Amino acid sequence: MARSFTGARPLPLPHRAQRFAIVGWNFLVVYLRYKRVQKNKKLTPEERARAYSREHQRNAERIYRTAARLEGLLIKTCQFISSRADVAPPEYVAVLSRLQDQVPTRPFAQIEDQIERELGRRPDELFATFSRKPVASASLAQVHRATTHEGRDVAVKVQYPGIERTVETDLQNLSLLVRLLARIEKNYDFRWLMDEVCKYTPRELDFVMEGQSAERVAKDLRHRSDIHIPAVLWEYTARRVLVTDFVKGIKISDIPRLLEAGIDPNQVALIMTEAYCEQILVHGFFHADPHPGNLLVLPGPRVVFIDFGLSKDLPEGFRVNYARLTMAIMQQDDQGMADAFRALGFRTKSDDPQSLIALGRSFFEAAGPEAKPYVDADVMPEVNERLSRILTENPVTAIPPDILMIFRVIGLMSGLQKRLDSTVSMFDTIGPYAREQAEKHGRLPAGEAAG
Ligand SMILES: Nc1ncnc2c1ncn2[C@@H]1O[C@H](COP(=O)(O)OP(=O)(O)OP(=O)(O)O)[C@@H](O)[C@H]1O
Ligand SMILES: [Mg+2]
Structure with missing residues (x-):
C-alpha cells in the first residue's frame, strides 16, 4: 500500500x-x-x-x-x-x-460550492459584495475580492476543489522517481529532500495553519512599520477558505509600476533582505515561498508578505548553528565553515573538510568579483565546475532536511534581487544579524553534534 x-x-x-x-x-x-x-x-x-x-x-x-x-x-x-x-x-x-498569479481559473460554480461546503453558506449570503471574476490565481487556490457586511475589503482565497488528490498523486510520482534515481545513481540520492517536501506540501493545503503562520510572522515583525502582513478574518476561514484584508499593492517584480509610484526598488530589496534575516536568524520561523506572486509593495515603501502556506519552523539549535555558518562564510573562515556545517548535520564520505569548505566558499564565489547580492550568471559555470570536482572526490553523504527551505529562500531571494537590480550589500545587511546570534550563543565547540 x-x-x-x-x-x-x-x-x-x-x-x-x-x-x-x-x-x-x-x-x-x-x-x-x-x-x-x-x-x-x-x-x-x-x-x-x-x-x-x-x-x-x-x-x-x-x-x-x-x-x-x-x-x-x-x-x-x-x-x-x-x-x-x-x-x-x-x-x-x-x-x-x-503561473505565479495567473493560472487558468475554475468556473465560479465550483468556487461557490467549495465556499458553501467549507463555511456553510454561499458567497452572496456571506458577503455584501463578491466578485465572480477572480483577481488572481496560483497553484492551489484562486482569490476573489469581496466586501463583508461591515464594509471590510477582503481577499477570499478558495482552494481548487480536488487539488488535494492531484498533489497527492504528484507526491507519489515524484517520490517514486527519487527512489528510482537513488537506486540507479548513488550520487543523486535526493531522498532527504523528498522527506521534507512530503512533510511540508500537505500543510499548504490547510488554510487554518496558513492563517496561524501569517499571524506568527506578523507578531514577530510587528516592530517594522515597513513590513505588512494582511490580517486574517477567522470567522470566514476554514481548511479550504482563507479570508484576509485585501491589499492593493504592486507586484514586487513589476519594476515599471514601482518606479511610476515613486518607489525605489533598491529600498524594497533592502527591506525584503532584512525581513528574511530577522525571520530566519532571529526568530527561526519564516515565510518560505518568496516568489514574486507572494510579495506586494505599498507606498512607503512597505513590503507585503502574502501566502504563508509554506512556512518553516527551525529547531533552536539549528537556527544558532546556521547563524554561525553564515558568520563563518562572511568572514571566509574555512575551519569555522566546516565546523558549522558539521554541527548542522552535514556529513561527507571522508573526514577531509575540503568539500564543506568548497561548499561554503561557493556562496561568496557565486556573487562574482563585484560581490553582487545575487548569483552572477557569468561566474556560475566555473563555480559549479570547481565545486562538483571537489564533491566527486569526497561526496556529501548527509544533508539536514531543515536546510532545504533556507536554500529555497536563498534561491528565490537571489532571483528577486536580480529583478530589482539590487545593490544591497549582503555583507553589511546580513552580517549584524548573524554576528549577534552567533555571539549570543558562544563559540562553537569543535565537532559539536547536530543542533
Ligand atoms: N490579501 C490579499 N490581497 C491582495 N491580493 C491577494 C491577497 N491574497 C492573495 N492575493 C493574490 O492572490 C494570489 C494567489 O494567492 P496565494 O498566493 O495565497 O495562493 P496559492 O495558490 O497558495 O499560491 P502559491 O502558488 O504561491 O502557493 C496571490 O499571488 C496574490 O496575487
Ligand atoms: Mg502564492
Missing part, C-alpha cells in the same frame, strides 16, 4: 500513470530540442545563441501549457524557475511568470 502524504486518496492508477507519461514525454521533447542545437557543429556563435533563444521560447511555452493543464506540483516547479531571473533564461522567466 503506497504511503499517503496529504491524507487524500491519490488519483486512480491510470490517471497517475498518465500524468507521469505526459511529464516524461514533454521532458524528452525539451531535452531532444536542446540536444539538436548542441550537436549542430555548423552554427556560428551568434547563430547558436539565436537558436538557443528560440528553443528557450518554444520549450518554455510547452512547459507552460503542460503545467497549466496538469496543475499541482508542476505549477510550483514552474513558479520556482520563473523566479530565478538570476540564473534562468529570460524566455523562461517571461513565459512561466504567468
Whole structure:
C-alpha cells in the first residue's frame, strides 16, 4: 500500500500513470530540442545563441501549457524557475511568470460550492459584495475580492476543489522517481529532500495553519512599520477558505509600476533582505515561498508578505548553528565553515573538510568579483565546475532536511534581487544579524553534534 502524504486518496492508477507519461514525454521533447542545437557543429556563435533563444521560447511555452493543464506540483516547479531571473533564461522567466498569479481559473460554480461546503453558506449570503471574476490565481487556490457586511475589503482565497488528490498523486510520482534515481545513481540520492517536501506540501493545503503562520510572522515583525502582513478574518476561514484584508499593492517584480509610484526598488530589496534575516536568524520561523506572486509593495515603501502556506519552523539549535555558518562564510573562515556545517548535520564520505569548505566558499564565489547580492550568471559555470570536482572526490553523504527551505529562500531571494537590480550589500545587511546570534550563543565547540 503506497504511503499517503496529504491524507487524500491519490488519483486512480491510470490517471497517475498518465500524468507521469505526459511529464516524461514533454521532458524528452525539451531535452531532444536542446540536444539538436548542441550537436549542430555548423552554427556560428551568434547563430547558436539565436537558436538557443528560440528553443528557450518554444520549450518554455510547452512547459507552460503542460503545467497549466496538469496543475499541482508542476505549477510550483514552474513558479520556482520563473523566479530565478538570476540564473534562468529570460524566455523562461517571461513565459512561466504567468503561473505565479495567473493560472487558468475554475468556473465560479465550483468556487461557490467549495465556499458553501467549507463555511456553510454561499458567497452572496456571506458577503455584501463578491466578485465572480477572480483577481488572481496560483497553484492551489484562486482569490476573489469581496466586501463583508461591515464594509471590510477582503481577499477570499478558495482552494481548487480536488487539488488535494492531484498533489497527492504528484507526491507519489515524484517520490517514486527519487527512489528510482537513488537506486540507479548513488550520487543523486535526493531522498532527504523528498522527506521534507512530503512533510511540508500537505500543510499548504490547510488554510487554518496558513492563517496561524501569517499571524506568527506578523507578531514577530510587528516592530517594522515597513513590513505588512494582511490580517486574517477567522470567522470566514476554514481548511479550504482563507479570508484576509485585501491589499492593493504592486507586484514586487513589476519594476515599471514601482518606479511610476515613486518607489525605489533598491529600498524594497533592502527591506525584503532584512525581513528574511530577522525571520530566519532571529526568530527561526519564516515565510518560505518568496516568489514574486507572494510579495506586494505599498507606498512607503512597505513590503507585503502574502501566502504563508509554506512556512518553516527551525529547531533552536539549528537556527544558532546556521547563524554561525553564515558568520563563518562572511568572514571566509574555512575551519569555522566546516565546523558549522558539521554541527548542522552535514556529513561527507571522508573526514577531509575540503568539500564543506568548497561548499561554503561557493556562496561568496557565486556573487562574482563585484560581490553582487545575487548569483552572477557569468561566474556560475566555473563555480559549479570547481565545486562538483571537489564533491566527486569526497561526496556529501548527509544533508539536514531543515536546510532545504533556507536554500529555497536563498534561491528565490537571489532571483528577486536580480529583478530589482539590487545593490544591497549582503555583507553589511546580513552580517549584524548573524554576528549577534552567533555571539549570543558562544563559540562553537569543535565537532559539536547536530543542533
Ligand atoms: N490579501 C490579499 N490581497 C491582495 N491580493 C491577494 C491577497 N491574497 C492573495 N492575493 C493574490 O492572490 C494570489 C494567489 O494567492 P496565494 O498566493 O495565497 O495562493 P496559492 O495558490 O497558495 O499560491 P502559491 O502558488 O504561491 O502557493 C496571490 O499571488 C496574490 O496575487
Ligand atoms: Mg502564492
